[in-house]
Amino acid sequence: MTVIQEFAKHPLAKYLRLERFPHIWCEGCGDGIILNCFVKALDDLGINMDKLVVVSGIGCIGRVAGYIKCDSFHTTHGRPIALATGIKLANPKLTIAVISGDGDLFAIGGNHFIHAARRNVDMTVICSNNFNYGMTGGQFGPTTPLDSYTTTTPYGNIEHPFNLVHLAAAAGAVYVARWTALHVKRLTESIKKALQKKGFKFIEVISPCPEIYGRRNKLGKSIDIMKQYRQISQIRHGYDPAKAEITKEKIIVGEFIDIEKPTYGELLQKQFLKIQKKVMGG
Amino acid sequence: MTMQKEVLTGKHLMQGDVACAEGAIAAGCRFFAGYPITPATEIAERMARRMIEVSGMFVQMEDELASMAAIIGASWAGAKAMTATSGPGFSLMQENIGLAAMTETPCVIVNVMRGAPSTGQPTEGAQQDVMQSKWGSHGDYGIIALAPASVQEMFDLTIECFNLAETYRAPTFLLADGFTGHLWERVVIPPPEEIKIVERKKPLVSPDKYIPFKPDKDLVPPMAYFGEGYRVHVTGLTHNEHGYPKTDDPKIQSELVHRLSDKISKNSDKIVRTYEFMLEDAEVAVVAYGIPSRSSLNAVKRAREAGIKAGLLRLVTVWPFPEKKVEELSNNVKAIVVPEMNCGQVVREVERVAKETPVHFLSKIGGELHSPSDIFEVIRRAAKT
Numbered sequence: 001m002t003v004i005q006e007f008a009k010h011p012l013a014k015y016l017r018l019e020r021f022p023h024i025w026c027e028g029c030g031d032g033i034i035l036n037c038f039v040k041a042l043d044d045l046g047i048n049m050d051k052l053v054v055v056s057g058i059g060c061i062g063r064v065a066g067y068i069k070c071d072s073f074h075t076t077h078g079r080p081i082a083l084a085t086g087i088k089l090a091n092p093k094l095t096i097a098v099i100s101g102d103g104d105l106f107a108i109g110g111n112h113f114i115h116a117a118r119r120n121v122d123m124t125v126i127c128s129n130n131f132n133y134g135m136t137g138g139q140f141g142p143t144t145p146l147d148s149y150t151t152t153t154p155y156g157n158i159e160h161p162f163n164l165v166h167l168a169a170a171a172g173a174v175y176v177a178r179w180t181a182l183h184v185k186r187l188t189e190s191i192k193k194a195l196q197k198k199g200f201k202f203i204e205v206i207s208p209c210p211e212i213y214g215r216r217n218k219l220g221k222s223i224d225i226m227k228q229y230r231q232i233s234q235i236r237h238g239y240d241p242a243k244a245e246i247t248k249e250k251i252i253v254g255e256f257i258d259i260e261k262p263t264y265g266e267l268l269q270k271q272f273l274k275i276q277k278k279v280m281g282g
Numbered sequence: 283m284t285m286q287k288e289v290l291t292g293k294h295l296m297q298g299d300v301a302c303a304e305g306a307i308a309a310g311c312r313f314f315a316g317y318p319i320t321p322a323t324e325i326a327e328r329m330a331r332r333m334i335e336v337s338g339m340f341v342q343m344e345d346e347l348a349s350m351a352a353i354i355g356a357s358w359a360g361a362k363a364m365t366a367t368s369g370p371g372f373s374l375m376q377e378n379i380g381l382a383a384m385t386e387t388p389c390v391i392v393n394v395m396r397g398a399p400s401t402g403q404p405t406e407g408a409q410q411d412v413m414q415s416k417w418g419s420h421g422d423y424g425i426i427a428l429a430p431a432s433v434q435e436m437f438d439l440t441i442e443c444f445n446l447a448e449t450y451r452a453p454t455f456l457l458a459d460g461f462t463g464h465l466w467e468r469v470v471i472p473p474p475e476e477i478k479i480v481e482r483k484k485p486l487v488s489p490d491k492y493i494p495f496k497p498d499k500d501l502v503p504p505m506a507y508f509g510e511g512y513r514v515h516v517t518g519l520t521h522n523e524h525g526y527p528k529t530d531d532p533k534i535q536s537e538l539v540h541r542l543s544d545k546i547s548k549n550s551d552k553i554v555r556t557y558e559f560m561l562e563d564a565e566v567a568v569v570a571y572g573i574p575s576r577s578s579l580n581a582v583k584r585a586r587e588a589g590i591k592a593g594l595l596r597l598v599t600v601w602p603f604p605e606k607k608v609e610e611l612s613n614n615v616k617a618i619v620v621p622e623m624n625c626g627q628v629v630r631e632v633e634r635v636a637k638e639t640p641v642h643f644l645s646k647i648g649g650e651l652h653s654p655s656d657i658f659e660v661i662r663r664a665a666k667t
Contacts, residue, residue, distance in 0.1 A: 017526075050513070051509055053509070063527075065515065065517075066526060069513055071512070071513055073355070073358065073515075073517075074516065075381065075518065078347075079348070079378065079381075082343065082347065082349075082351035082352055083355040084355060085351075086341075086352030086356040086363070087355035087359045087508060089352070090313050090339060090357075091359035091360060091361075091507075091508065093509065094359065115344040115348070279335075
């Protein structure tokens with residue numbers, strides 16, 4: 001029996017395009033864990049896979065769209081949220097999940113992120129934050145910690161990183177959470193919550209990159225990085241995202257924001273009915 | 283439910299940009315994403331008002347990168363989708379125009395061309411983005427571009443753009459210019475039943491038998507929408523017929539990229555449209571597209587009055603380039619005159635095809651149209667050689 005045949009017996013295998021496996025991710029990468037949590041969430045919720053669209057950008061996690069058995073779009077670098085906006089607004093009945101990386105969503109795609117959050121377009125955005133551009137061999141990005149080593153910060157990083165949960169909250173996201181790849185059950189629950197909630201939802205997942213970022217910064221193997229997550233992560237639901245900066249000593253995780261706000265689609269529908277009434281009445 | 287008329291049948295005094303928006307709605311466009319830019323803004327403004335009336339979707343995006351991405355997404359969600367811009371925005375769109383070409387996404391991009399490069403002359407018309415519309419995104423791919431010369435054609439050719447985009451699953455451009463976009467003229471909008479509308483070719487097989495990027499004989503694959511149960515994977519990477527990335531197989535890259543060009547070039551006889559005026563016995567022919575063809579027609583008439591056997595070939599389709607027409611013409615005339623509002627773009631194509639026949643180029647940039655006498659003078663000189 002081949003590995004894939006063995007794999008096909010897994011209860012979650014029906015959510016995956018098995019012919020696309022093995023995946024491209026390195027041993028110890030957190031992206032597989034995120035995929036696992038995502039499909040577990042789909043299974044728990046009984047999501048209609050014919051009405052789900054997964055959109056991803058460029059980078060290691062970008063390949064995830066091609067692994068999930070639903071309509072999926074692997075877009076240009078940085079543009080998954082803009083493309084997903086078009087899908088959602090053209091067919092509001094679809095459930096949209098954008099799964100992409102820190103560089104894709106917050107460097108080249110940062111503008112689309114803040115504006116989709118501001119508009120409150122109904123979509124769930126999951127960011128695999130591995131602190132560097134892994135696919136191109138490990139360059140620094142918008143979340144790389146100060147003093148870290150990457151191929152383009154050979155003397156240490158001198159750029160201040162984004163605090164993604166603070167950024168998302170400030171831009172208007174109605175649900176903001178952060179977990180690490182260690183928090184499999186909590187992450188799964190968070191994804192479930194996000195998929196059921198209306199509006200722009202954001203989940204950051206701190207994800208180990210042992211082969212590239214980890215190696216250059218002497219973080220050890222994936223298991224060492226996971227141990228580190230366990231030691232320094234603190235669950236603080238409702239914590240002020242502005243104060244949830246990631247440091248070497250501390251990763252605050254949890255649900256930071258969970259509010260209600262009319263979505264773009266809801267406001268549009270309201271406007272549509274108002275105009276319809278006016279035209280009919282006049 | 284439709285509250286307002288989708289097709290505004292009747293005679294109107296209308297601005298070019300507005301006629302373009304009405305043409306899109308008549309063609310079935312129900313998704314517009316855009317970003318304000320002179321001289322194309324009026325298209326977005328009209329769409330903002332009209333889309334909601336016809337149960338369509340208007341969204342103003344954060345930039346043109348996003349606008350182009352949004353119409354690709356909307357097209358895959360099943361909507362006929364359009365954006366409108368001018369030079370600076372058109373440059374930003376190139377990235378995702380390549381994505382639309384690679385993923386065979388039907389969509390219409392209106393470029394109301396203005397003086398360039400860079401920010402250039404926002405309020406002046408030009409034809410400086412013609413080569414960019416063919417070659418603007420990286421790589422080889424086929425596109426279609428039509429050039430309107432009147433407000434009526436802003437309406438008619440926008441419909442034609444949608445029909446071609448849907449037929450060939452390729453980004454299709456309305457290459458207008460700032461003069462035509464801002465021009466007010468009479469427009470006759472026919473009743474809906476007289477407007478030819480083409481719908482997208484859908485798969486005729488069940489999802490388990492559907493191969494999303496396997497082309498039919500016309501080289502165009504049938505397209506399933508997101509949400510219909512076909513569970514299609516779409517990627518900008520080189521992909522096989524199943525839509526899955528396959529970037530290390532020379533045969534797959536070669537077949538895919540050749541097909542993206544071939545589906546346009548090999549169907550060019552069906553796509554290309556030109557108009558001919560007084561070419562039967564012509565010795566000097568003007569080859570023009572867009573608004574300079576109007577001054578050209580006047581110049582040709584004036585030349586005839588002066589006893590010069592002149593004629594006009596007007597290219598409605600700029601891309602694919604009407605090679606056969608121009609080649610045939612070059613065999614029948616002594617000289618060709620090409621007026622363009624740029625420093626020489628389509629003239630290069632004419633020269634390539636015309637071979638031995640002398641080609642006289644007449645450039646006009648800066649915010650003025652060619653006057654008929656400008657063109658007449660070149661016709662007269664060409665007739666003497």
